[in-house]
Amino acid sequence: xxxxxxxxxxxxxxxxxxxxxxxxxxxxxxxxxxxxxxxxxxxxxxxxxxxxxxxxxxxxxxxxxxxxxxxxxxxxxxxxxxxxxxxxxxxxxxxxxxxxxxxxxxxxxxxxxxxxxxxxxxxxxxxxxxxxxxxxxxxxxxxxxxxxxxxxxxxxxxxxxxxxxxxxxxxxxxxxxxxxxxxxxxxxxxxxxxxxxxxxxxxxxxxxxxxxxxxxxxxxxxxxxxxxxxxxxxxxxxxxxxxxxxxxxxxxxxxxxxxxxxxxxxxxxxxxxxxxxxxxxxxxxxxxxxxxxxxxxxxxxxxxxxxxxxxxxxxxxxxxxxxxxxxxxxxxxxxxxxxxxxxxxxxxxxxxxxxxxxxxxxxxxxxxxxxxxxxxxxxxxxxxxxxxxxxxxxxxxxxxxxxxxxxxxxxxxxxxxxxxxxxxxxxxxxxxxxxxxxxxxxxxxxxxxxxxxxxxxxxxxxxxxxxxxxxxxxxxxxxxxxxxxxxxxxxxxxxxxxxxxxxxxxxxxxxxxxxxxxxxxxxxxxxxxxxxxxxxxxxxxxxxxxxxxxxxxxxxxxxxxxxxxxxxxxx
Ligand code: ATP
Ligand code: MG
Numbered sequence: 001x002x003x004x005x006x007x008x009x010x011x012x013x014x015x016x017x018x019x020x021x022x023x024x025x026x027x028x029x030x031x032x033x034x035x036x037x038x039x040x041x042x043x044x045x046x047x048x049x050x051x052x053x054x055x056x057x058x059x060x061x062x063x064x065x066x067x068x069x070x071x072x073x074x075x076x077x078x079x080x081x082x083x084x085x086x087x088x089x090x091x092x093x094x095x096x097x098x099x100x101x102x103x104x105x106x107x108x109x110x111x112x113x114x115x116x117x118x119x120x121x122x123x124x125x126x127x128x129x130x131x132x133x134x135x136x137x138x139x140x141x142x143x144x145x146x147x148x149x150x151x152x153x154x155x156x157x158x159x160x161x162x163x164x165x166x167x168x169x170x171x172x173x174x175x176x177x178x179x180x181x182x183x184x185x186x187x188x189x190x191x192x193x194x195x196x197x198x199x200x201x202x203x204x205x206x207x208x209x210x211x212x213x214x215x216x217x218x219x220x221x222x223x224x225x226x227x228x229x230x231x232x233x234x235x236x237x238x239x240x241x242x243x244x245x246x247x248x249x250x251x252x253x254x255x256x257x258x259x260x261x262x263x264x265x266x267x268x269x270x271x272x273x274x275x276x277x278x279x280x281x282x283x284x285x286x287x288x289x290x291x292x293x294x295x296x297x298x299x300x301x302x303x304x305x306x307x308x309x310x311x312x313x314x315x316x317x318x319x320x321x322x323x324x325x326x327x328x329x330x331x332x333x334x335x336x337x338x339x340x341x342x343x344x345x346x347x348x349x350x351x352x353x354x355x356x357x358x359x360x361x362x363x364x365x366x367x368x369x370x371x372x373x374x375x376x377x378x379x380x381x382x383x384x385x386x387x388x389x390x391x392x393x394x395x396x397x398x399x400x401x402x403x404x405x406x407x408x409x410x411x412x413x414x415x416x417x418x419x420x421x422x423x424x425x426x427x428x429x430x431x432x433x434x435x436x437x438x439x440x441x442x443x444x445x446x447x448x449x450x451x452x453x454x455x456x457x458x459x460x461x462x463x464x465x466x467x468x469x470x471x472x473x474x475x476x477x478x479x480x481x482x483x484x485x486x487x488x489x490x491x492x493x494x495x496x497x498x499x500x501x502x503x504x505x506x507x508x509x510x511x512x513x514x515x516x517x518x519x520x521x522x523x524x525x526x527x528x529x530x531x532x533x534x535x536x537x538x539x540x541x542x543x544x545x546x547x548x549x550x551x552x553x554x555x556x557x558x559x560x561x562x563x564x565x566x567x568x569x570x571x
Contacts, residue, residue: 001472003507007044009033010519020216022454023148025463029523038145038153042447045523048471049450050156054135056187056468057158057444064180066131066160071113073137077103079112083422088314092140106139111419111441114161118437119425125165128427128437129173133160135446149447150407151218156446163437165429167416170438174206174414177442181210181410184444189466189570190409190453195221196231197411198305207413210444211406212452221406222388226399232408234305237384238392238401248355252370254338257358259367263333265298268367272358275299280351280359280371282335284324287313291327293335293343294385297350298358301387310346310383328362336360336368337377345377348385407452408445415439454524463524464547467570472505474563475525479513479532489556490531493541496560502567521546527566529559 009030018024026032031046042050058068077095080086086093086105094106107113114132122128138157145153160177164170178194185192190212197209209232211221222236223229231237262271269276279298284291285307292311296302308316321332327343328335336359337345356370373379392401420426420436429435450469457464467473474497478490487508494506505525507516513532520528530542530551541559544551545566554562 001505003505004509006505008519008523009043010522018148020147020150020455021458022150022216022451025454025458025522025524026148026451029463031523032148038142038151040149040152040154045471046450049465049469050446052469052471053188053446053449054156054158057135057184057446060180060184060187061131061133061158061160064131064176066133066162068134069132070134070136071107071110071117073107073139074104075107075110075113077105079116079423080105082424083112083115083419085112090315092142094139094141107136108138108140109157109441109443110134110136110159111161111415111439112423115419115423115425115439118161118163119420119423122163122425122427122437125427125429129162129164129169131160131162131173131177133158133442147216147218147451149451152447155448158444158446160442162440162442163420163425164440165427165435165438167438170414170416170440174412174440177412177440178208181412181442181444185210185212185409185449187468188449188453189457189468190449191456192409193221193223193230193404193406195223196235197408198232198234198309207411209408210410212409212449212456213404213406214452214455215405216455217406217408219406219408221404222392222401223404224394224397224399225402227394227397229394229396229399233387233403234303236388236401237395238388239395248353250355251372251375252356254371254376255369256361257367257369258365259334260365262365262367268358269298272367272369274358278357280336280354280357282328282337282359284319284327284335286315286317286319286323287311288315291319291323291343293327293337293340293345295337295345295347295351295379296386297348297354300348300350301389302348302385303387306383306385307346310381310385311344328360330360330362330364330366334360334362334364334366336362336371337379338362338368338371340377344380346385347379347382349382350386351379352382407448407455409449409452410442410444412442413440415441458524461518462522465524465526467526467567470503470524470526472503472525473567474502474504474527474529475507475520476504476529476531477507477513477516477520479516479530481508481510483533485536486531486533489536490529493529493531493560497563500560500564502564527563529563 011028014024015027033041096104135158162173192212197207220233262268265276276299281296281298283294324332361368390403417436425437426434476494497504526546528544535541540553542551543554
């Protein structure tokens with residue numbers, strides 16, 4: 001490609017509405033442009049990166065025996081009603097009507113469409129297993145679209161669905177996809193971890209996320225410093241919080257303490273001169289609109305995902321001030337379990353081993369001291385409801401947990417028969433019995449993977465593409481386009497590279513060399529060949545790796561050969 005003929009609108013200034021590095025650089029380097037919140041144009045460079053990621057995914061999925069197909073983006077409501085998700089998916093599902101007033105949605109994921117298809121087309125165990133995938137535009141009306149391609153509303157996803165006669169066979173394929181995903185992200189040149197994950201609204205019995213490690217990530221991952229235990233913080237467990245030593249003491253008489261204006265755990269603990277571990281945090285939640293109480297030791301954080309799973313609700317939200325007054329009789333900050341009847345109380349295991357603790361008195365400006373389980377209140381059920389923290393004990397070994405931030409780029413789920421049962425996707429087994437197919441599904445955010453690669457590979461002047469994802473592998477920079485010899489040398493190097501299958505861009509613009517170098521660094525092309533008058537006179541050209549500080553001087557007639565070697569080293 002000739003730079004002079006391409007659309008690469010680079011910007012000198014960092015756009016003010018871009019918070020994370022990848023978003024800033026994709027805008028500055030002319031990869032994407034915003035059309036509306038979470039909706040983007042992929043300019044030629046951005047489009048090339050998207051295709052690079054897609055092709056790696058496609059090659060690995062096909063090598064693993066999956067077949068590519070394409071499903072529609074616009075999906076009739078009937079399919080979503082059949083699975084039961086039309087009423088439950090919530091506002092992320094963009095619903096539309098056609099000219100006849102019939103309901104449709106823009107597909108945010110395609111379990112419904114694929115299950116309807118296989119349920120109709122597959123009849124016998126002989127046609128199983130099958131793994132079908134597509135690379136397609138999804139729409140999710142995210143509450144907070146942000147960070148560019150990282151959390152868009154319209155985005156490209158690879159989604160795959162496999163169908164099996166037995167649970168064991170689904171698990172075999174799940175493990176195969178797990179390995180395939182590892183290869184995909186390795187080939188993308190990313191540093192990532194495969195972690196145990198919560199299976200969320202899609203449901204199912206187990207799932208893993210592939211998380212690219214980056215400070216700007218929206219996810220947090222807990223991993224053991226000794227063994228290979230790693231889990232999303234939404235799901236991570238620790239030994240210490242499940243097995244706290246039982247420090248139960250004899251119950252002391254209940255006391256009411258005035259705590260004017262002291263609401264938070266920190267305020268009350270400081271006011272009473274104790275540590276947070278002597279307090280119990282009492283939280284009022286609405287689970288599908290029904291109030292409940294959650295208890296946890298004062299110095300720990302409640303994990304809402306765990307609470308949501310325990311209560312098996314669709315929507316869980318912290319109750320507002322009005323509900324808190326209605327349930328506890330006091331404003332937020334003074335709630336406690338003692339005296340609260342006719343409401344479910346879920347407590348974290350940490351509370352099970354506490355005695356004589358402090359909590360709200362359900363009266364404004366008052367707290368209770370020496371509160372005890374059984375004597376003063378009862379709990380509906382104890383569960384692990386706490387969020388692990390750095391230094392907690394690994395649940396599997398003697399190691400300690402570390403917490404890292406990361407970006408979820410892929411997610412695999414074993415779905416079981418949730419969708420096949422709901423939608424009647426059955427087959428006949430060898431004995432002629434009709435059974436629901438066992439399913440698993442596998443997603444990758446294509447644009448998010450590209451953005452995550454930038455988060456991991458950049459410096460103060462721009463992107464540093466891993467070779468496999470770079471829109472062009474080599475940039476040939478003409479220092480002075482007015483000099484005929486310089487121009488023809490550059491043109492011939494550029495043509496030879498292209499002939500050998502190297503993806504090259506020729507910077508033939510009538511610009512100052514400084515501008516060209518800046519742009520080449522900003523857009524992040526891995527190898528730059530600089531063709532200038534001085535180099536030609538000396539018989540050597542400067543060849544520079546984007547990630548290295550120093551350039552090498554290579555004899556003109558060896559440049560093409562050397563650069564081809566540099567590029568091929570990555571494949
Ligand atoms: P998240 O927790 O980040 O919202 P999710 O659990 O909703 O992700 P899945 O339904 O598993 O995501 O979708 C599969 C993959 O699609 C994700 O692993 C992610 O890479 C990508 N993805 C999901 N939502 C978005 C989005 N809004 N923008 C870009 N990519 C997305
Ligand atoms: Mg989501």
